[in-house]
Amino acid sequence: MTLQQLKYVIGVSEIGSLNKAAEILYVSQPSLTTAIKDIENEFNVKLFNRSSKGISLTNEGKEFVQHARQIYAQYESLLDDFDPSKKRKEKFAVSCQHFSFCVKSFINLVNKYKKNNSSAEYEFAISETRTLTVIEDVANMRSEIGILNLSNFNRSHILKVLKSNELEFNSLVFCKTYVYLWKKHPLAKKEFITFDELKEYPVLMFDQNAMSSLYFTEEIFADREFPKVIKTTDRATNLNLMVGVNAYCLCSGIISNELNGNDFVAVPFMDSENSDKAMEIGYITKKNVVLSKAANDYLEELKKYLAR
Template structure:
């Protein structure tokens, strides 16, 4: 949500009577393709110990550069009325009776492009969706959950959902993720694209500051 909030902040600062922007929330592979074909100037994605080799190779093949923004631990994102919502941390064993919600990626190598960390774990219940609104509805209706960075914008997401630290007990892989943005190599970004990146840096700096002051929370407004 920090990518959307940064976009909102940018648009709000545009002191013009008219503007024509586009922000696309799409599959990871399409993010890469959009920037590679200059349909988009900037793309946001993450690298992990599992997908780093595959994604890095794909970026290099398409002439793209990855710029790191922040490293995050994994959080469990769920509805505030979920039975586990008040837990200090949550491990996979506690989640086994609830469906894991993930975004549909749509090809045979989709686990490399999954937006959710630990995408190869053997989940007993899964539901794939193709939009965020449906995912939030299923968090309430099915007590589902997803795994995320924990950087939650309460102003946009509201107060009905919480992010609880994920306990890596029972997992074999590194659950840390490195979030960054990608751009086309040897391309000069437009003024608006650069301003958008600046907004992201500002937002994440604010997040780091608040995280340092309040270790138990991961929401910013």
């Protein structure tokens, strides 16, 4: 097995087509096919399923590519760190559920680097995305850190998925449930809000893909029946719907007004049936992986923000 072969396998897995992968990787299709077959023979595994619709990873292939990404990422890291002709560029990526405090902490990280060394070079990335994608990004080392929440409903399932992907969950904070809504919403000035009071208004939930399990839902009461539901994919749309149709979100109450503005409020949620429910927000990492300086700096900014 060679690093070049690993690069080819990773490329084909991402592109889903041998023809297109050969073009992008600047290699002939026969050479690409041979490289894949050589690895399959060496490890006695079948990496890809082939059909008229294209090429896709087998279950064994998915596991193999996870390891291949780690190996190739370490190789690229060595090149970046020890190539004397290059000025070292700090790299970091984080994937998260739809939390404004994650973005605010990311902004603080960038500003910290700008303040400490304005000439410093870096390549940072942040992705607000679905729960399963957060997990997959960290498992496949597209992101160093993933931010997500656990609840009584999803905890055992999520932890099982993390374990199977050799990931660790590190707790950051426990949060009570809040109703997040427009400041002119009929319920906005209440001391607390009950489930019955919310029934006539649509709840906003982030779409997790029709194929995803209910356990990947971000919202804390995923196991409860809501009479009116609107699914979205981003926070900006949520804010617009809060104003336009008096919709609401159930959230942690940790809101960045600097990003979302001051036209929204978080009111404590009170419900006798779910009085013991709380969400635990934390970050996930690959087991036995040493985090980069930028990753540790980001976690420091995140912890400072959550401690406010």
